[in-house]
Amino acid sequence: MFLSLKEIKKEKFRYGLIIGMIVLIGYLIFILTSLAMGLANQNTDAINSWNINSVALNKDANTSLTQSLITNDNAKNAKLTKNEAYIGQASVVVKKSGLTKESAQFLGLKPNQFIAQNLKLSSGHKIQKTNQVVVDEQFKNDGYQLGDKIKFNSESQNYTIVGFIKNAKLNIAPVVYGNISNWKNIKNLNGPFAASAIVSKNAKFSMKDDQVKTYSISTFISKLPGYSAQNSTFTFMIAFLMIISLIVIAVFLYILTIQKIQNYAVLRAQGIPAKTLVNATISQSVILVVSGLFIATILTGITAFAMPNAVPMSFNIPILSAVGLGLILTGLLGSLIPIKIILNVDPVSVIGG
Secondary structure, three states: HHHHHHHHHHHHHHHHHHHHHHHHHHHHHHHHHHHHHHHHHHHHHHHHHOOOOOOEEEOOOOOOOOOOOOOOHHOOOOOOHHHHOEEEEEEEEOOOOOOOOOOEEEEEEOOOOOHOOOOOEEEEEEOOOOEEEEEEEEHHHHHOOOOEEEOOOOOOOEEEEEEOOOOOOOEEEEEEEHHHHHHHHHOOOOOEEEOEEEEEEOOOOHHHHHHHEEEHHHHHHHHHOOHHHHHHHHHHHHHHHHHHHHHHHHHHHHHHHHOHHHHHHHHOOOOOOOHHHHHHHHHHHHHHHHHHHHHHOOOOHHHHHOOOOOOOOOHHHHHHHHHHHHHHHHHHOHHHHHHHHHHHHOOOHHHHO
């Protein structure tokens, strides 16, 4: 540790460049990870807030809430308890004169079932009457207020905003919670339909109906449009950046080791054990990576503070800490090549040459 610190102090500019490179890589990985988590959360925020474990959909809906319809006859075969609830889904465009139109997901609820009862509002009150709605705070940020009269699609019916709720997103669109009795009109349904789906806190919930199939919540979420592809894309991007950081650290340490090979030879000739030099190289790698990550963390914190609410980013401390630990391990792997050179250095051939 002493040797590595003394060398870094002596060669400030050289090691400063390496730390700067690690800062950029670490900062980029932290931001991409936060963006990936933010986008993933905007796909599932509403679903996660329900605390459910299974979803019953029409078997021909291809695991899609948008395509699913549960008929009244299907619903009769469901033995609902306090742990089950109906969901009626419809894609809508929310309109109010003088304000920007918003593409949203209307979710019809039964007021006496657990989802409607457990909504945690940031302001206003829960749905108490037909034609009342609770909306995601994105509407508030875009100028909508409590008491505003809004319309959906080409409907002439007015709906009143009575509450706002944080982090209510589904498929990256803000959610509008309303009464399931309004869902049929918004969806333009004329048949005997009860809901789009039945959700349950019970992982083993099932219906004795050949037209309905129950899925685990993990399966349902993985089938959300674009969800798996989006997560896979970001995962590969982060993985490639990890590999790039490994190569960058290994190359820099290799070059530095080659430049100091005569110094190492002299130290070995003086009786300094190879273990001491190896420990110095490893500690040097750790110091460089930790210093770079520390600065990258500060930059990430500043970014989190300055980032507008419109940008879907989630700065999850445990996950970002795990990413940081991964970068430290990457740095340790990058020090293996220089260590091999140190172990194989021959003082006689180097000094004599």
